Amino acid sequence: MNAPGGLHFTLRVWRQAGPDETGRFETYSATDVSPDMSFLEMLDVVNEGLTERGESPVAFDHDCREGICGTCGIMINGVAHGPMRATTTCQLHMRSFADGQTITIEPWRARAFPVVRDLCVDRGALDRIVQAGGFISVSTGSARDANATPIAKADVEASMDAAACIGCGACVAACPNGSASLFTGAKITHLGYLPQGQPERARRALSMVAQMDLEHFGGCTLFGECQEACPKGISIDVISRMNRDYWTAMLFHGEESSGNYTG
């Protein structure tokens, strides 16, 4: 019998020894789970049991466990980060599940995110998209006074809404096309709303979008699944801004543009 308040779950967990190995589902029981446990704490307890029995624990990525580092991320019953809206896997608690439920746990599924082991995937492609232009070129020491350029509060707030992206990759995993447009659009929007981001705006859009294609992310067909899955509630509007920046750059500026236009 479970202790009072203890929940029981059947877990179907994707196990895969390495990138080139064949994966399969294994079934485990999670017993005596407290509703106040986080999803990852529940997995910790399962792993401790597996270790004690001499079996190999389930590998999953996690770090801060407060929803900000973007390391964790798994498909829970087919939903990126699980059933609770705007919540990372580490911030999901077992009170969100019904006692006795079967929970299917899989890694992010996307061509651009190869499985490393079990639930861990390689999201290096997201770093390479940032390398393509997700920055403002300002070397240390060359900045002028922080208050020299006033920035409208509304612009900073809109920039911050997009900058809140944690790079977890849920948007890619949720997208039927495996597109990284929400991620890329968020960075383009974060920097594009700020005066500092203007000089490189056109170049940034062109190169980041090109890199996205190189990394085998799919195209965006505006399904909108990404914004549903985003743990930071980033709106699909960032994709419109990305598209506008991209096409403006393509049509009016070309590769050499300074991107010096407003919007």
Add this chain to the structure above:
Amino acid sequence: MKLDAGIPAGPLHDKWDRHRFEMKLVNPSNKRKYHVIVVGSGLAGASAAATLSELGYQVSCFCFQDSPRRAHSIAAQGGINAAKNYQNDGDSIRRLFYDTIKGGDFRAREANVYRLAQISVQIIDQCVAQGVPFAREYGGLLSNRSFGGAQVSRTFYARGQTGQQLLLGAYQALEKEVARGGVRMFPRTEMLDLVVVDGHARGIVARDLVTGSVSAHTGHAVVMATGGYGNAFYLSTNAKGSNATAIWRAYRRGAAFANPCFTQIHPTCIPQSGHYQSKLTLMSESLRNDGRVWVPKGAGDQRAPHDIPEGERDYYLERKYPSFGNLSPRDIASRAAKEVCDEGRGVGPGGRGVYLDFADAIRRLGEDTIRERYGNLFEMYERITAEDPYHAPMRIYPAVHYTMGGLWVDYNLMSTIPGLHVLGEANFSDHGANRLGASALMQGLADGYFVIPATIGHYLATNTLPPVNESHAEVVDATRLVEERIRRLLGIRGKRTVQSFHRELGTLMWNECGMARNASGLRKALERLPALRHEFWENVTVPGSGSELNQSLEHAGRVGDFLELAELICLDALQREESCGGHFRTEHQTPDGEARRDDDRFAYVAAWEYGGASAPPILHREPLVFENVQLSTRSYK
């Protein structure tokens, strides 16, 4: 071992400027001949790697996370201090310097702290230029909030995600340099040893966490920015992966470890909910701008908070510290919470909690204003506890958060091993015995953007560093030792999980070396630790092999090091027979329970030298000389 802090001569405000002039420079065209190894990609590591690359050095940067953007700096919520005085409320570089020295209970170096306050101003400029979306007023200028231990408003912030935004700024600068070819990035790669050749740090041994392969990386200098060691307590606000292995391995190679007992217990964390608890979550100190901390006046009061009338509530911080009130510094607020809970007046399950109540602020400012200021923190609280803080007060309790101690460094941020530089939380230098809120981000970025780029050139320009490659005897030897340790961990095949050892270590440390310490408890811990360590090496079970992604193996190596470090923490706490900052010895307190410092005997930095596998560590003392501030009893009353 000789400790020479190398503090430049001259008046305080002139030291850094004069020092920068006196240091040797590396010719621009020679910089590319130098290879600098940066370990860690948080605020200090990423800013250092990016800036060194911009200057022209070849940089290799290592992090154990899958991307440099995930380093734990990202979790800092509240803000970053800077002496901009945009609010015209009396702030100045000197005031930030003084607040930091006093906040650290007069256990930090004057010259380092003054430099930090000077640089703080440039940091904000740099971050804004990079596109960090700091909060602004309607006029478009930057907004500030107040933090503990200060009576001016000097904290810059980006909602409750300041660390994230600053780290993304540094990360983007780093990726810009990766794209340019100046930095080679090694994610999912963990440093497991330091390579010392002819007395100079010349490289690291690291394990590729995906393939398991162990290899050496050599260069002309090593910069470690690997964060703090709060996870020695198992439960802390640190990320699960945060660990002390890099600094501990460097210590065993000869880098002195300074003030290991100076650990910060943060007053506002969500209380533990069960034995399965894997970490504790911080609620930003900024909440104390508007939240009021209280407990019932009577012990054992089980009523719901709303049912407790105003007259039966004890707003104990406002009562005990009227001039700073709810914004008393962290160490003081934490101890006060422990005290009321020890009296049986704590709230929530187990009675280890106090209320942080926003009802007055909501009445005064409206729910919308509170939502705008703290919305994401309130949501996080609700997600974790299933309680709505707009309608019921938060329950909070102190938790291990930050370690002021770390590797000893001189004014140039170089450790006692020439060529090994240590930045950010991993060093000991700026926060004394207690760090003020919003000062960790400031220090990490000061070290990485501005200090190390200036000082490392002097080291490289003044030392002859013959080439060292992977086949050098010291390199081969260090690699072999790392491989042997991995084989040993995998070969024990005992009965206890790594997790269970870590948990036991944490409980021991929290009980005997936590918010209040005394000689008998510390001796008890010092007796237990060797036995626990012995059991670990006899009875731990680490499944799997070394040639694959093996998270149990990673954890085992880190816990093995925590088990050694814990002993040094306790030894240091035992020798420091005074109370200061986060180090509270119950034998040394005033009649009203405040910390009693002993400046005559303990105004020094305790720097520990590794004594070898079978000999105790050796204590060296760097006297702290105060020429610009008057040592006073720290009072927030």
